[in-house]
Amino acid sequence: MGEAAATTLASVVVLGTGFAMAGYVYHKSYKHLQLKKIQNAFEPGDPVLELAAFAKEVPPPEDEDRWITRDEQSRIDRIIDGTERGHYFLLMGEKGCGKSSMLLEAMRQTNGNDCAMFEAHSDPEIFRARLGKALDYEYHEDYIGGYFSERGPRESTALLDIERAMNKLEKVALKHRDGVGKPLIVIVNQAHLIRDDDAGRNLLELLQQRAEQWAAANLVTMIFNTDDYWVYERFKLLATRMEVISITDLPKSQAISALQRYRWRYFNERVPRKDLEEVYNRIGGRLNFLNRVAKSENMLDTCDEIKEIEKTWFLNQCWILGSGMDDDVMDQQKWASAAMVLVQALVDKEKEMERTFDPKTGHILPSFPMHKAQEVMTRSDFIRELDRLNLFTITSNAEVRASSIPMWRAFKEICELPGFRQFLEDTLDRISDIESLGRTRELVAKDLVLGGKYEISRGSGRDAKVEIALRQKEEDDEKDDKK
Secondary structure (H helix, E strand, O other): OHHHHHHHHHHHHHHHHHHHHHHHHHHHHHHHHHHHHHHHHOOOOOHHHHHHHHHHOOOOHHHHHHOOOOOOHHHHHHHHOOOOOOOEEEEEOOOOOOHHHHHHHHHHHOOOOOEEEEEOOOOHHHHHHHHHHHHOOOOOOOOHHHHHOOOOHHHOOHHHHHHHHHHHHHHHHHHHHHHHOOOEEEEEEOHHHOOOOHHHHHHHHHHHHHHHHHHHHOOEEEEEEEOOHHHHHHHHOOOOOEEEEEOOOOOHHHHHHHHHHHHHHHHOOOOOHHHHHHHHHHHOOOHHHHHHHHOOOOHHHHHHHHHHHHHHHHHHHHOOOHHHOOHHHHHHHHHHHHHHHHHHHHHHHHHHOOOOEEOOOEEOOOOEEHHHHHHHHOOOOOHHHHHHOOOEEEOOOOEEEEOOHHHHHHHHHHHOOOOHHHHHHHHHHHHHHHHHHHHOOOOOOOOOOOOOEEEEEEOOOOOOOEEEEEEOHHHHHHHHHHO
């Protein structure tokens, strides 16, 4: 019995020790493998770059002459290759200006070395998944320790998982800085898609805190690409190492050159200078519009079609209903009428400008400082939503203007409609009347029989109360008879 007990005890000790050693070795090797996978995510030849480059039509290396080199491209190249460091960057500009294409072009020149890029999303869970895909990080979801009654990895929130991914990335960045001497690059594309609510603001705060710390230590350079001004406002609260790079439409010479190249690429056609200038006068230097026009058979018709699309989009969002509108739609009409008032003010301001076109830079759109635009609208809470819908644009200098040249042409056409000013005035009057009715209280007097009266009096003094007494006619007659 003693021999059997000793044998059993020895077997249990050996098995327990073996399992403990195997578990310890697996745990250590798993953590090492995680760091190795994140390190491999920053190696050259990232397939995400190839997919994104194909979608954005970034040219391959042998097709350099088809790429439109912008003035900001050289600086973005220095940021992506790690030459410019010590800051994190916010790229701001209207949709379709070519911000993402410039980032992808800079990544292509380095073959994606030391760089990872992913698209933001309004849902933190999807943001978490996309970040994990970019970093090749599984958030411990493939860890077999969960089979042994340990706490599951998805019992935490998406924000906590993102923080864990950042911790792992920081360890990899420390080794990379010691070995290579350059920071890693993480690009958050379309950061404006993060929802402007508590969860979205918490996510932006987490990302900005990491960006500040990593920029100070030259570990990771984070780049945020956004179309909306509210992201800049959130970052401005805590920013000390942030730099803003404003991306605008191409100037006239570059826009015409880009259109000529696009036209030659798609149709092998040399377009006369006069036609190119006419296209630019109608759509400006927005790369997205230029590419769309260059692909069409009739460029001028496509320019008008783009303008009509922008006009329809604006009218669907902001059209006013006049003096006959129902009071149930007053909240939406407040928003729409405020937008129309701003449109009218911008159109009127153009008449006061000395010039609206520069031979070198191109169109000069009328604009208001953001605080002045809020004063014109008499509301301060509408302008950011209008910017989010790409109806207006708030630039990095807090200037409010039309979102594009086609949208500006649509603004002028709307203001030139017969009777528009009076129609807008009737809408504003109707809104004022409805608000006045909402503030008015009706007092109904009862119990007045045979000429009875209410006597309302108030005593002297600041805290005196108003007293209301009922006086019937019968009481007055009895008093007269007694006299």
